[in-house]
Amino acid sequence: MFATTVPVEKTFEIWPGRLTFSAGGSGARDALDAAMDAARDLSRSVVADAELLARGAMNVLPGGKAGRLAIETASLFRDIYSSELPPLLAVLPGAVCDTVLETMLEAARNSGGSEFVAVSLGDAVAFHQEPGVRLSGDADMPPVLVEFLVALGEGVQGGAALGGVRSGTPTQGGLDLVAVQSRSAAVAGFAAAILADAGAGVPLPPGPAPKDRLLASAWEGRPVAAGAGLIDADAVWQVLSAAVRQATVLRDKRLLGAAALGVKGRGRTIGPVDGDRLLRFGVSEWR
Secondary structure, three states, X not given: OEOOOOOEEEEXXXXXXXXXXXXXXXXXXXXXXXXXXXXXXXXXXXXXXHHHHHOOXXXXXXXXXXXXXXXXXXXXXXXXXXXXXXXXXXXXXXXHHHHHHHHHHHHHHOOOOOOEEEEEEOOEEEEEEOOOOOEOOOOOOOHHHHHHHHHHOOOOOEEEEEEOOOOOOOOOOOOOEEEEEEOOHHHHHHHHHHHHHHOOOOOOOEOOOOOOHHHXXXXXXXXXXXXXXXXXXXXXXXXXXXHHXXXXXXXXXXOOOEEEEEEOOEEEEEOOOOHHHOHHHOOOEEO
């Protein structure tokens, strides 16, 4: 999974899927034990927190640490946007990853340190890597997300997440894929959802309602897009340009470090990411 050490991994089932923790270095085993304890603790509150966040109100107090972090994260974006934002539930998987990562890093520091720690859930990942350690292509997370992290190179910290029609997060926009790196997985998750929604500048066929009951509740009454089908080249660049404008705003506010956007074989990158390494985006022309 990384260049300088052999990783160890564990998994835990929690909404909305499988939580995977990986670590390498002297403190890796203790970090994974701490991760399991943190995951068990979060599992007692995450569904109730998700139900609370699905209602859309900001003035609530979730019972779990990840739920409270989701509210804190969403408030960073409320200070920027006066218009409607994606449902708050888009933040929660990343917040779970961030919460577990913090616990793992503390345990690793007390046991000799760890060269690499990563926590992934759904389309979000929180990670820490020491200088000289680089993620390789066999990490246990969505392959598109792994490819994006590899394309960022060494020295990147924080979190990353996916959005768009091909992700697990519903969207009203026409972008096939959005990948975002930011200071945390929670911030990256909400930023990815915002960029995906920004690409709603062309007529799109309606998609099916989310199968997950919590996602369906959160997105009730909101349009959910399917793939855009055939659209002309001008419309493709229009969708991409709208998302790039939002990405620039978020980068100026230090809520986005890098991003890649793809639709219908065309793509844009923001920040230090090598688009030519993003083969799974299906993009033949990057700008």
